[in-house]
Amino acid sequence: MNKFMMVLASCCLAASALASEVKLDTVKVGIDKPTVGRGVEAMMTDCHSCHSMKYIKYRDLLSLGVDKKKVDEWRGDQPMDAALMAQMPEADAMAAYGSAPPDLSLMAKAREGGANYVYSYLLGYYTTPDGTTHNHIFPATKMPDILGMSNAKEAAERTAIQGKARDIVSYLVWASDPHAQERQSLGYYVMGYLFVLTLMLYFVKNQIWAKLK
Amino acid sequence: MPHRIINWIDQRFPLTSFVKHELTGYPTPRNLSYWWNFGFLAGFVLMLQVATGIFLAMHYKADIAMSFDSIQHIMRDVNYGWLLRYLHSTGASAFFFVIFIHMARTLYYGSYRAPRELLWWTGQGLLLLLMGTAFMGYLLPWGQMSFWGATVITNLFRATPFIGDQVVIWLRGDYTVGDATLTRFFALHYLFPFLIIGAVIVHLVALHTVKSSNPSGINLQDKDNIPFHPYFTIKDLYGLGLFLMLYSVFVFFMPDSLIEPANNIPANPMVTPNHIVPEWYFLPFYAILRSVPNMVGGVVAMGVSVLIFAFMPYLDRSRIPGGAHYRPMFRGLFYFFAIDMGVLGYIGYIPPTEQSILIGQVATFIYFTLFLILPFLSKFEERWLMKRGLTPEIEALIASEAKEISEKSKKRSKR
Incomplete structure (x- = not known):
């Protein structure tokens, strides 16, 4: 029976080790406010014109430590509780690019590979000898190379773009699950509590069973 | 006061006897x-x-x-x-x-x-x-x-x-x-x-x-409960x-x-x-469904794969007690079945390729075969174990079980 558990566990590991077909770059997502804040700014300048984030409100950006002046500038005459909708109407984006830009609220969770996928995708642009730009992570993409990775030749420039992609991905990871940090910090208390409780139950159990002859 | 309340309830509802029968006096084997x-x-x-x-x-x-x-x-x-x-x-x-x-x-x-x-x-x-x-x-x-x-x-x-x-x-x-x-x-x-x-x-x-x-x-005997x-x-x-x-x-x-x-x-x-997968707990059954080329056959196979467990009391014909514990062949069958379930789960998870479909079909075949050979294997194993000589421990277990059954049937015939 114990062997059975081993079999079960190894099967679970084997199943989770299955990665997607394309090799993804790994990114260490930042959860600190400066990184996520920079991600918000990059997002608002580079992505917001086409992409919405309908589950995020302007007020949520304030809680990330973004300067209120900037938030006011972005939202214009919209209320603080308005969702971050794209500036360009969806029909116009359809006409310009041939497909509707997806909402990004859950993007960091909605692809196999999660944050690594988005990071690799943003940096996955390259130029072919005939001068056209492609993406090796998502070849069918309609999005232009917004961060300019395909034109970046110098190492410093590429590093800067990688940093920017990391900021954006960090913000997207936060946006996909704003309570993640709260969840984890609560999780440590829960685990600690359960550990002490289980240990005490173990001792009580031994004490009760010791009465048996 | 609490005593009086419980008395009041007991005259109207079998609270104390229920708790005694199902909990404080419910006999449970101590070796669980x-x-x-x-x-x-x-x-x-x-x-x-x-x-x-x-x-x-x-x-x-x-x-x-x-x-x-x-x-x-x-x-x-x-x-x-x-x-x-x-x-x-x-x-x-x-x-x-x-x-x-x-x-x-x-x-x-x-x-x-x-x-x-x-x-x-x-x-x-x-x-x-x-x-x-x-x-x-x-x-x-x-x-x-x-x-x-x-x-x-x-x-x-x-x-x-x-x-x-x-x-x-x-x-x-x-x-x-x-x-x-x-x-x-x-x-x-x-x-x-x-x-x-x-x-x-x-x-x-x-x-x-x-x-x-x-x-x-x-x-077990009463003293072991x-x-x-x-x-x-x-x-x-x-x-x-x-x-x-x-x-x-x-x-x-x-x-x-x-x-x-x-x-x-x-x-x-x-x-x-790109590829539709069910939740992990349905994967082995989903793999069986996909292993049969014909849709009706696949559905039947999947249904049977879940319902076949119900026949276990009749498929297992051995009289040796203790399940897999005292039965090496049945134990082997159990682990083989567990591994087969793991293989089926994996096949259900990955996108189908020619090779994975073949593995899935073999695993599906093994899945049903293990159930179908059980009646013969369990009987064969029983005879083999008897011939080899059971340990006194198991002999005693079988004897006490036989005694209990005969006592019970005597009681019933008296009624």
Whole structure:
């Protein structure tokens, strides 16, 4: 029976080790406010014109430590509780690019590979000898190379773009699950509590069973 | 004063005698291992799912235009809504994890054998109810995998003879999975847990009639039984603590590992996901479905693969007690079956290739073969063990069981 558990566990590991077909770059997502804040700014300048984030409100950006002046500038005459909708109407984006830009609220969770996928995708642009730009992570993409990775030749420039992609991905990871940090910090208390409780139950159990002859 | 209140109640309701009969005086074999904790754990997870589910239903909207958004509303805006939702979504996996071990224990120790056939069959009914509940619950977030999973599975009912197409429309309430499907799945997903609770009571009544099996495989003498309370209440609580720690690791640190990424995309009937996978607990059965080239055959094979467990009391013809413990061949069969389940699960998870389909077919063949050779193997093994000479320990067990049975039948004939 114990062997059975081993079999079960190894099967679970084997199943989770299955990665997607394309090799993804790994990114260490930042959860600190400066990184996520920079991600918000990059997002608002580079992505917001086409992409919405309908589950995020302007007020949520304030809680990330973004300067209120900037938030006011972005939202214009919209209320603080308005969702971050794209500036360009969806029909116009359809006409310009041939497909509707997806909402990004859950993007960091909605692809196999999660944050690594988005990071690799943003940096996955390259130029072919005939001068056209492609993406090796998502070849069918309609999005232009917004961060300019395909034109970046110098190492410093590429590093800067990688940093920017990391900021954006960090913000997207936060946006996909704003309570993640709260969840984890609560999780440590829960685990600690359960550990002490289980240990005490173990001792009580031994004490009760010791009465048996 | 409390004494007088209890007296007052006892004159009107059998409270004290009930507690004594089912708890403080309920005889339980003292040699039960920790594998016997999982029935209690299943009951606990059921209560957890009902409790979290009721609160989730207060914030959820069963409407295709709103359900995806309402889940995000729960995750983002409802106080501790993320906790409720992750407890519930992780709870579904925990339920199957616990039930699969509970079933594996029954198979390993031969707990399905006489006189526990009805106990085993009520458990089989509970498994079917649980599968139905989980399947319908999975549609509710209205993500891509929800929609396409429900589409694929409801479509299987086309295999019904003569009225297949009508049955599918009747189940969906529409020609395709849509708003009518979502609302009825929600209604039934709320109803089924209460049917499960009813079936659990039947399961417990059956259990308390035949009493728990134990690792030795035979009914014990009175001196080897101890009262359920306090010995097993505390043992179950300790096991619960261990279970909750494992469960909390998933809820608090990796809740999304049990949710398919594609289910974070709203359902879109125009776009089929690259590959449609069910939740992990359905994977072996899904692999069996895909292994049969013909659709009707696949559906039948999948149905039989779940229902075949019910025949275990008749497929296993050995009189050697103790399940796999004293039976090397049956033990080998058990582990082989467990590995085969693992292989099927893996094949169900990966996108089908020519090679994986072949492996799946071999594993499906092995799955059914193991059940079908059991009647012969169990009898052969019994004779082989008898010829080799049983250990005095097992001889004594068989003798005491035979004595008990003859005594019981004498009692019955006297009546």
